[in-house]
Amino acid sequence: MSHTFTLDGKTIPFTEGQTIIQAASAAGVFIPHLCYHPEFKAHGSCKLCTVKVNGRQTASCTMRAAAGMVVESETEEINAERRALTQMLFVEGNHFCPSCEKSGNCQLQATAYHLGMMSPHYDHFFPNRAVDASHPEVLLDFNRCILCSLCVRASRDVDGKNVFGLSGRGIKTHLIVNAKSGQLADTDFTLADKAAQVCPVGVILQKRQGFAVPIGARKYDKAPISETAEEGR
Amino acid sequence: MGFNELHAEAIAGVVDRVINRYRRDPTCMLQILREVQEACDWVPPEAIDRMQAVLGVPRTKIEGVAGFYSFIYTEPRGQYRVLFSDNITDRMQGNRAMMERLCNNLWVERGKVSEDGLVSVGKTACTGMSDQGPGMLVNNYAIAGLNEGRIDEIAELIRNKVPLGEWPPAYFKIEDNIRRADILLQADFKPGEALLAARARTPSDGLNASNMRSWREGLPSGIGGPAATLDELKRANLRGRGGAGFTTAMKWEACRNAPLKAGLQRIVVCNADEGEPGTFKDRVLLAKCPDLVFEGMTVAAYAVGATRGFVYLRGEYRYLLDHLNAVLAHRRRENLLGKDICGLPGADFDIEIHVGAGAYVCGEESALIESLEGKRGTPRNRPPFPVTNGYLDQPTIVNNVETFAAAALIALNGGDWYAAIGTKHSAGTKLLSVSGDCVRPGIYEYPFGVSIRQVLEDCGATDTQAVQVSGPSGICVAENEFDRIIGFEDIPTAGAFTIFNKSRDMFEVARNYVHFFQHESCGFCTPCRVGTSLLKNLMDKLHYGSGSPYDFAEIEKLNQLLQSMSHCGLGHTACNPVLDTIAKFRPAYEKRMMQQDFTPAFDLDRELSSARQMTGRDDAGAHLETEHGGAA
Numbered sequence: 001m002s003h004t005f006t007l008d009g010k011t012i013p014f015t016e017g018q019t020i021i022q023a024a025s026a027a028g029v030f031i032p033h034l035c036y037h038p039e040f041k042a043h044g045s046c047k048l049c050t051v052k053v054n055g056r057q058t059a060s061c062t063m064r065a066a067a068g069m070v071v072e073s074e075t076e077e078i079n080a081e082r083r084a085l086t087q088m089l090f091v092e093g094n095h096f097c098p099s100c101e102k103s104g105n106c107q108l109q110a111t112a113y114h115l116g117m118m119s120p121h122y123d124h125f126f127p128n129r130a131v132d133a134s135h136p137e138v139l140l141d142f143n144r145c146i147l148c149s150l151c152v153r154a155s156r157d158v159d160g161k162n163v164f165g166l167s168g169r170g171i172k173t174h175l176i177v178n179a180k181s182g183q184l185a186d187t188d189f190t191l192a193d194k195a196a197q198v199c200p201v202g203v204i205l206q207k208r209q210g211f212a213v214p215i216g217a218r219k220y221d222k223a224p225i226s227e228t229a230e231e232g233r
Numbered sequence: 234m235g236f237n238e239l240h241a242e243a244i245a246g247v248v249d250r251v252i253n254r255y256r257r258d259p260t261c262m263l264q265i266l267r268e269v270q271e272a273c274d275w276v277p278p279e280a281i282d283r284m285q286a287v288l289g290v291p292r293t294k295i296e297g298v299a300g301f302y303s304f305i306y307t308e309p310r311g312q313y314r315v316l317f318s319d320n321i322t323d324r325m326q327g328n329r330a331m332m333e334r335l336c337n338n339l340w341v342e343r344g345k346v347s348e349d350g351l352v353s354v355g356k357t358a359c360t361g362m363s364d365q366g367p368g369m370l371v372n373n374y375a376i377a378g379l380n381e382g383r384i385d386e387i388a389e390l391i392r393n394k395v396p397l398g399e400w401p402p403a404y405f406k407i408e409d410n411i412r413r414a415d416i417l418l419q420a421d422f423k424p425g426e427a428l429l430a431a432r433a434r435t436p437s438d439g440l441n442a443s444n445m446r447s448w449r450e451g452l453p454s455g456i457g458g459p460a461a462t463l464d465e466l467k468r469a470n471l472r473g474r475g476g477a478g479f480t481t482a483m484k485w486e487a488c489r490n491a492p493l494k495a496g497l498q499r500i501v502v503c504n505a506d507e508g509e510p511g512t513f514k515d516r517v518l519l520a521k522c523p524d525l526v527f528e529g530m531t532v533a534a535y536a537v538g539a540t541r542g543f544v545y546l547r548g549e550y551r552y553l554l555d556h557l558n559a560v561l562a563h564r565r566r567e568n569l570l571g572k573d574i575c576g577l578p579g580a581d582f583d584i585e586i587h588v589g590a591g592a593y594v595c596g597e598e599s600a601l602i603e604s605l606e607g608k609r610g611t612p613r614n615r616p617p618f619p620v621t622n623g624y625l626d627q628p629t630i631v632n633n634v635e636t637f638a639a640a641a642l643i644a645l646n647g648g649d650w651y652a653a654i655g656t657k658h659s660a661g662t663k664l665l666s667v668s669g670d671c672v673r674p675g676i677y678e679y680p681f682g683v684s685i686r687q688v689l690e691d692c693g694a695t696d697t698q699a700v701q702v703s704g705p706s707g708i709c710v711a712e713n714e715f716d717r718i719i720g721f722e723d724i725p726t727a728g729a730f731t732i733f734n735k736s737r738d739m740f741e742v743a744r745n746y747v748h749f750f751q752h753e754s755c756g757f758c759t760p761c762r763v764g765t766s767l768l769k770n771l772m773d774k775l776h777y778g779s780g781s782p783y784d785f786a787e788i789e790k791l792n793q794l795l796q797s798m799s800h801c802g803l804g805h806t807a808c809n810p811v812l813d814t815i816a817k818f819r820p821a822y823e824k825r826m827m828q829q830d831f832t833p834a835f836d837l838d839r840e841l842s843s844a845r846q847m848t849g850r851d852d853a854g855a856h857l858e859t860e861h862g863g864a865a
Contacts, residue, residue, distance in 0.1 A: 042614075045800070046759050048759075084790070084794050085798065088767070089759060092762075092766075123835075163293070165293025165294060167301070169303075170762060171754070171765075176296055176300075178293045180278055
């Protein structure tokens with residue numbers, strides 16, 4: 001039995017155990033995603049990577065590839081829904097790209113461009129989220145958190161520290177840090193942690209690095225996110 | 234008497250006692266949090282310190298779990314924590330006025346803790362008392378049948394700091410209200426009978442699947458019984474009573490056949506997390522026939538070869554816990570649980586009860602398993618499925634309370650007996666939780682195939698406008714559909730049957746349900762977390778008179794997105810009540826369409842309400858005139 005499936009008509013090879021997004025990525029095909037990262041166990045929460053498999057929608061980061069699958073990804077229908085999800089993430093938090101240090105390096109922003117998002121569409125929630133500037137090296141700006149849990153997974157699985165976690169439920173779900181005070185300064189977090197590197201948006205920011213690379217010369221300023229996919233991010 | 238001021242040492246003592254009772258097992262974290270709270274009134278930071286030290290789990294994990302469940306408090310909520318049930322039927326029975334009365338009596342603001350730390354008053358989703366509402370929970374103990382007199386008495390008891398145990402027992406009396414009984418509710422059943430029948434049964438010829446795992450299990454003393462039990466279950470054509478209707482025998486057989494790694498075991502879970510607003514049949518089954526349910530679980534354990542069982546009891550039914558534990562203890566004494574059950578060597582099985590803490594999504598089987606493992610109740614990615622990789626990665630069956638009760642009867646009376654009841658595609662009977670606008674709310678057990686009209690007639694409903702079957706995630710049935718039947722071939726249901734007469738506003742019904750879903754979304758996936766909130770805002774916008782056709786289109790788009798992109802059934806069905814009511818009761822919505830053109834949701838006058846409250850002014854001069862009269 002051949003180990004291939006088709007993705008938007010293109011034949012994609014896969015190895016046993018690979019998910020659709022892994023196989024697609026290996027074949028150089030970009031599927032939009034935010035909570036997925038090739039180095040971590042898939043989470044399946046942002047749903048940006050949703051594709052249609054044999055007519056049914058499912059997250060491509062958790063769905064194992066199977067021979068003969070017919071997968072649709074770059075269709076107007078699916079991209080419209082991905083755009084709506086991106087808009088939802090924009091209005092759920094407080095994302096003001098022009099004033100954000102992560103602008104140009106931000107996956108959410110780059111994905112919005114990729115999907116042709118022209119406006120937030122929905123009414124903003126304007127949540128009230130305090131910034132944590134307690135740590136000497138790192139600033140946490142929870143206003144931009146999209147609950148992808150990459151920092152949670154990195155800190156738990158790579159750093160062995162469990163610095164981050166999710167608490168609350170529903171729209172009140174939020175990121176917490178491992179300290180009685182709730183402050184990052186009271187954890188053993190350091191800039192060398194893997195968790196310090198994985199945030200796809202502008203929550204975990206290194207201090208005193210502001211605009212070291214000017215806006216306009218940053219990662220996604222140079223090439224759209226779909227063309228940086230081979231880097232796996 | 235409040236424990237709020239307890240110092241760290243005393244708290245550590247409480248925590249240690251609880252943790253030790255749970256064998257220092259971090260998978261019991263939710264149970265530990267719940268019991269610590271019962272002792273301390275909340276979960277203070279010092280308790281988390283101690284849990285962290287003794288259980289060896291990170292604080293993020295403990296706080297993450299505590300923060301997920303509505304009934305666990307990491308901020309002080311008062312010595313008396315009052316929550317009014319806010320199902321649509323409670324509303325119809327006047328819960329709002331009751332809550333206001335209690336707040337006024339106690340001089341507290343809704344949702345806030347009184348200044349002396351004595352009491353907090355808030356609302357919660359349906360507490361499962363729709364046949365005797367309005368209801369409330371006080372420190373998670375259910376009180377039903379509220380009226381003005383009782384509210385005043387309760388205020389007095391709280392003001393005088395009377396311990397809950399000394400409140401009049403009549404308050405805590407919950408009626409069964411069984412109006413129509415059939416094979417389940419009138420079962421002439423003696424504990425142990427079904428097990429003995431299962432043991433005595435030998436595999437029949439002609440039926441293939443009897444999938445014996447080994448010769449050893451096929452021999453001697455009729456240990457062909459497990460396979461024979463599965464055969465009877467197949468003949469019975471029993472389908473799960475939780476709503477989805479999966480064939481029970483298939484699930485059990487898959488679990489029985491799932492490979493077992495060394496040191497692991499098979500698990501039987503009874504899903505008693507009945508949370509769909511308007512349903513309460515599991516409450517009645519557990520109160521009236523706990524032995525039948527436990528025996529069904531034991532039959533299941535025998536059939537699939539499981540040694541460990543759980544009942545996941547919804548937090549709102551905390552009051553049943555002591556009674557159920559007493560029944561379990563009695564069954565252990567009678568050798569109906571424990572080692573070598575009924576004298577059968579190797580038939581070992583015991584049941585432990587875990588209590589939920591106010592999270593509807595835990596009714597979804599994989600979320601329920603996560604919760605059983607002491608985690609946040611987030612539905613898992615599937616596959617793998619629980620039958621192969623369930624509780625702590627072990628083969629697990631999760632079935633509804635009613636399914637186990639039926640399974641016990643099938644073990645006792647045989648599959649053919651059962652299959653002869655009901656319809657071709659829906660064997661057996663179904664318990665309906667009937668509430669709303671009718672003379673005789675309560676539990677009705679019917680053979681499958683009963684029409685909506687028949688139920689309405691039996692419960693004394695007149696002038697009926699609509700019936701919401703299966704709660705908010707089910708379907709709304711209008712008058713022209715009352716000849717439809719309850720059954721998997723037409724209207725499948727977990728059992729809620731909520732009746733609305735022609736005086737009810739179906740828009741407000743849908744809005745109540747939308748608020749419910751928004752509150753109960755687990756928050757894991759983007760479409761459900763944000764989508765249910767956007768939907769709620771749109772419904773509120775219509776309610777406040779700023780609706781336009783544009784908002785209709787938005788609601789329909791959101792529904793499409795939730796159905797296709799959500800992680801689990803909660804998100805898939807969250808828009809159902811809205812779409813159903815738009816389709817069937819459009820005038821209720823059109824009444825809200827004050828505008829033909831788009832109107833923003835932002836209403837300056839409404840935004841000024843907090844300023845009015847602060848200044849104590851509510852005269853005409855304190856209001857802004859709005860074009861569409863949007864002042865709430």
